[in-house]
Amino acid sequence: MSVIVVxxxxxxxxxxxxxxxxxxxxxxxxxxxxxxxxVRMLFDDEKKQKKDN
Amino acid sequence: xxxxxxDIKDHKCFHCGEDxxxxxxxxxxxxxxCAGCKTxxxxxxxxxxxxxxxxxDMPGISLKGAQSKRFDFLEDEEVITNLADFRNDELTIVNxxxxxMHCSSCIWLLENLYKINPAVNSSKVNFLKKDIExxxxxxxxxxxxxxxLLASIGYEPVIQLDSVEKKKTKxxxxxxxxxxxxxxxxxxxxxxxxxEYFSIDIHETFYRxxxxxxxxxxxxxxxxxxxxxxxxxxxKGLKNKIINIDFPLALGITILxxxxxxxxxxxxxxxxxxxxxxxxxxLLIGKVFQEKTYAYLNxxxxxxxxxPLAVHVKKxxxxxxxxxxxxxxxxxxxxxxxxxxxxxxxxxxxNGSIDYSFVTGESKPxxxxxxxxxxxxxxxLSGVVELEVVKEVSQSYLTQLxxxxxxxxxxxxxxxxxxxxxxxxxxxxxLLIAFISTAYWIQFDAGTALNVLTAVxxxxxxxxxxxxxxxTMGNSIRIFGRNKFYLKNISVIEKLSxxxxxxxxxxxxxxxxxxxxxxxxxxxxxxxQQEIINSLVRNSTHPLSRSIYETLNTKKVYDVENLEEYSGxxxxxxxxxxxxxxxxxxxxxxxxxxEEEPLIYDIEEFSSQVYLSINSRILGYFNISNSYRKGFDKxxxxxxxYNLVVLSGDNENEKDNLEKYFGNGSKLLFRQTPGDKxxxxxxxxxxxxxxxxxxxxxxxxxxxxxxxxxIAVTENISYFSPACDAILDADSFGKISSFLNxxxxxxxxxxxxxxxxxxxxxxxxxxxxxxxxxPIVAAILMPLSSISVVSFATFATNFMAKRxxx
Numbered sequence: 001m002s003v004i005v006v007x008x009x010x011x012x013x014x015x016x017x018x019x020x021x022x023x024x025x026x027x028x029x030x031x032x033x034x035x036x037x038x039v040r041m042l043f044d045d046e047k048k049q050k051k052d053n
Numbered sequence: 054x055x056x057x058x059x060d061i062k063d064h065k066c067f068h069c070g071e072d073x074x075x076x077x078x079x080x081x082x083x084x085x086x087c088a089g090c091k092t093x094x095x096x097x098x099x100x101x102x103x104x105x106x107x108x109x110d111m112p113g114i115s116l117k118g119a120q121s122k123r124f125d126f127l128e129d130e131e132v133i134t135n136l137a138d139f140r141n142d143e144l145t146i147v148n149x150x151x152x153x154m155h156c157s158s159c160i161w162l163l164e165n166l167y168k169i170n171p172a173v174n175s176s177k178v179n180f181l182k183k184d185i186e187x188x189x190x191x192x193x194x195x196x197x198x199x200x201x202l203l204a205s206i207g208y209e210p211v212i213q214l215d216s217v218e219k220k221k222t223k224x225x226x227x228x229x230x231x232x233x234x235x236x237x238x239x240x241x242x243x244x245x246x247x248x249e250y251f252s253i254d255i256h257e258t259f260y261r262x263x264x265x266x267x268x269x270x271x272x273x274x275x276x277x278x279x280x281x282x283x284x285x286x287x288x289k290g291l292k293n294k295i296i297n298i299d300f301p302l303a304l305g306i307t308i309l310x311x312x313x314x315x316x317x318x319x320x321x322x323x324x325x326x327x328x329x330x331x332x333x334x335x336l337l338i339g340k341v342f343q344e345k346t347y348a349y350l351n352x353x354x355x356x357x358x359x360x361p362l363a364v365h366v367k368k369x370x371x372x373x374x375x376x377x378x379x380x381x382x383x384x385x386x387x388x389x390x391x392x393x394x395x396x397x398x399x400x401x402x403x404n405g406s407i408d409y410s411f412v413t414g415e416s417k418p419x420x421x422x423x424x425x426x427x428x429x430x431x432x433x434l435s436g437v438v439e440l441e442v443v444k445e446v447s448q449s450y451l452t453q454l455x456x457x458x459x460x461x462x463x464x465x466x467x468x469x470x471x472x473x474x475x476x477x478x479x480x481x482x483x484l485l486i487a488f489i490s491t492a493y494w495i496q497f498d499a500g501t502a503l504n505v506l507t508a509v510x511x512x513x514x515x516x517x518x519x520x521x522x523x524x525t526m527g528n529s530i531r532i533f534g535r536n537k538f539y540l541k542n543i544s545v546i547e548k549l550s551x552x553x554x555x556x557x558x559x560x561x562x563x564x565x566x567x568x569x570x571x572x573x574x575x576x577x578x579x580x581x582q583q584e585i586i587n588s589l590v591r592n593s594t595h596p597l598s599r600s601i602y603e604t605l606n607t608k609k610v611y612d613v614e615n616l617e618e619y620s621g622x623x624x625x626x627x628x629x630x631x632x633x634x635x636x637x638x639x640x641x642x643x644x645x646x647x648e649e650e651p652l653i654y655d656i657e658e659f660s661s662q663v664y665l666s667i668n669s670r671i672l673g674y675f676n677i678s679n680s681y682r683k684g685f686d687k688x689x690x691x692x693x694x695y696n697l698v699v700l701s702g703d704n705e706n707e708k709d710n711l712e713k714y715f716g717n718g719s720k721l722l723f724r725q726t727p728g729d730k731x732x733x734x735x736x737x738x739x740x741x742x743x744x745x746x747x748x749x750x751x752x753x754x755x756x757x758x759x760x761x762x763x764i765a766v767t768e769n770i771s772y773f774s775p776a777c778d779a780i781l782d783a784d785s786f787g788k789i790s791s792f793l794n795x796x797x798x799x800x801x802x803x804x805x806x807x808x809x810x811x812x813x814x815x816x817x818x819x820x821x822x823x824x825x826x827x828p829i830v831a832a833i834l835m836p837l838s839s840i841s842v843v844s845f846a847t848f849a850t851n852f853m854a855k856r857x858x859x
Contacts, residue, residue, distance in 0.1 A: 005263070
């Protein structure tokens with residue numbers, strides 16, 4: 001039965017990892033602007049295509 | 054009679070998409086409307102940035118009418134330090150607001166600044182806020198050069214007095230932290246509570262204890278951190294002897310936590326930590342939902358966003374730029390064409406033609422002669438004037454009006470008062486039920502009595518009640534936003550629903566700015582005549598000339614010789630040997646030429662007449678009248694259940710015209726100073742009459758702030774609008790009555806959601822008073838009530854919005 005203890009430990013560990021990732025994302029300002037990156041992302045693709053041609 | 058437009062083959066400017074007047078500006082088979090657009094194209098072409106044009110067709114900004122402003126104030130050390138967000142030996146980071154950006158090509162170009170000038174390290178755009186953050190090496194490029202670079206490609210940043218006052222409008226990060234932690238704890242506690250839900254018999258007390266303690270540990274951050282706002286708010290309320298809605302919430306959360314902690318530590322039960330964390334999580338989500346704000350809109354603008362950052366001061370024959378805040382009484386300032394007078398001052402040199410439309414609403418420029426006082430906020434329309442400052446910026450008439458004390462007393466959020474009232478009675482009733490049922494049970498068993506007491510307080514926690522407002526109002530705000538009506542916060546909706554009187558400003562609010570209907574009265578003008586008239590009027594910045602220019606809009610323009618502009622009278626010039634004179638009747642009529650008569654004078658019609666004479670023969674006149682916003686006639690009809698008032702800073706010219714729209718019952722007041730407007734609204738309010746005010750300019754600022762709901766009407770939401778409760782895009786002007794109706798519906802939806810949440814509370818209470826509230830019942834009931842209220846609120850608002858055509 002002690003395997004449950006290990007599993008719970010692992011699951012909490014993973015979940016804390018996600019929590020930290022979320023808090024870091026908020027802190028680093030990823031939620032400050034939710035629109036521009038969606039446009040910016042498309043520009044890079046276009047440039048690369050040009051280079052390939 | 055309208056003017057027929059000559060048929061010339063159309064070329065749209067490759068850069069900005071405007072019609073090209075002729076084919077003189079072309080490059081590589083591409084046509085441009087002006088030298089500016091062509092230069093930008095060349096600049097981009099040189100730097101291999103032609104991708105700009107492939108992202109969108111004709112993405113550029115028209116450079117027509119762009120004035121060469123002087124940016125030398127940007128060399129002032131103090132200005133630079135104030136503007137820069139960060140500075141070290143090498144790099145400077147600065148944020149600019151560029152309202153011109155409008156498409157993805159703009160983002161692309163602005164983020165590729167480093168290719169145009171390598172001294173720019175990087176630039177990052179926030180499109181919704183229309184902001185750009187530029188990192189540059191200040192040893193290689195000065196701030197001024199950077200701004201000039203931006204201006205040369207058509208993105209001149211707005212640098213106003215308030216640009217230097219760092220506004221921290223960052224998003225509420227703490228709320229997100231709280232939600233993140235609450236979600237994490239809620240999820241894990243749910244997981245660890247599963248054995249309990251399915252009544253899995255855990256024989257080994259070890260696991261039961263382990264899960265219990267884990268739950269307890271996970272609940273701690275939720276209780277002490279995520280839910281802290283509710284405790285603080287409830288405590289503050291109690292301090293002011295008010296029981297607000299947060300009080301029963303805080304009470305419920307506390308009892309949940311205390312009882313669960315007791316059960317787990319004494320090993321008598323599994324506790325209700327899942328319900329507690331879930332409750333906090335849902336409440337916080339509701340908070341986020343209602344805090345949806347339009348970060349890119351500014352509802353708090355003051356005169357500072359209108360005034361320039363710096364002004365040119367003449368000192369010992371030298372001209373230096375100093376920040377407006379350093380302006381002292383007695384300083385000689387130079388104001389050029391289209392610049393704004395920053396402080397009350399006396400005209401010292403030059404001819405003043407001041408456009409006060411933003412201060413007073415008066416649409417026609419005022420002529421000022423030497424020695425006359427010019428109020429701050431006016432815009433100089435022609436030539437350079439030298440002024441002597443008589444009052445400091447903060448003491449000016451306009452700024453005083455703005456800082457009027459009465460504007461600061463505005464009470465916030467009536468709706469919260471309502472919710473708090475509900476919360477108060479709710480709390481009293483719940484406490485009553487709790488004590489009665491406890492008193493009943495205590496006769497049999499003290500343990501059960503305590504059990505029932507806590508259960509009642511837990512289940513009565515008005516979670517669904519507290520969620521109904523944020524979700525209904527939050528969703529309504531989004532629906533308004535989709536219809537280009539942007540509200541400052543949710544309490545505006547409730548205020549809108551109580552409005553009795555609607556006050557309109559005239560100029561710029563119910564009439565369109567910069568658009569007038571122009572008709573030529575007289576024999577029809579042939580294309581050549583139109584062209585020579587246009588060639589002449591395009592040299593004038595007078596609003597009437599602009600209107601004629603925009604209406605005629607001919608393709609060809611000619612050079613004008615001997616161009617002369619007589620302030621307040623008219624303009625004249627020779628075009629291809631023809632003498633063209635445009636102005637007042639006395640101006641175009643030789644015999645009266647010397648007589649003083651203002652350019653604009655009014656006959657019975659509600660419009661201005663501008664006479665035209667070619668080669669000393671009067672051909673007729675242009676009749677220029679205000680044009681009302683689209684849908685305005687319908688709006689006044691739909692709003693007949695309200696008291697309608699028009700407060701105009703303008704003269705009575707339009708009175709008859711307005712009466713047609715408003716009917717006889719409405720008040721139409723003219724020549725209202727900003728102070729008059731404010732006092733008028735104050736007077737109506739004393740009769741406990743809720744006032745809605747529509748305005749646009751600085752002249753309405755006081756009235757907008759004083760009224761219960763002040764709405765700024767604007768043609769471009771990223772440009773200036775005075776401090777207000779809501780911003781209405783002019784396109785949606787016709788929907789005003791739908792907006793008002795919908796606000797009433799939203800309030801009704803809230804009442805219905807209240808009823809639903811009360812029903813759940815009654816069901817929960819019936820379990821609780823019997824002492825039957827098991828953790829599983831609580832764990833089902835709470836999310837269920839929350840979710841059903843939330844979905845009812847969302848569906849009902851969406852459904853009603855659709856029916857109302859929003």
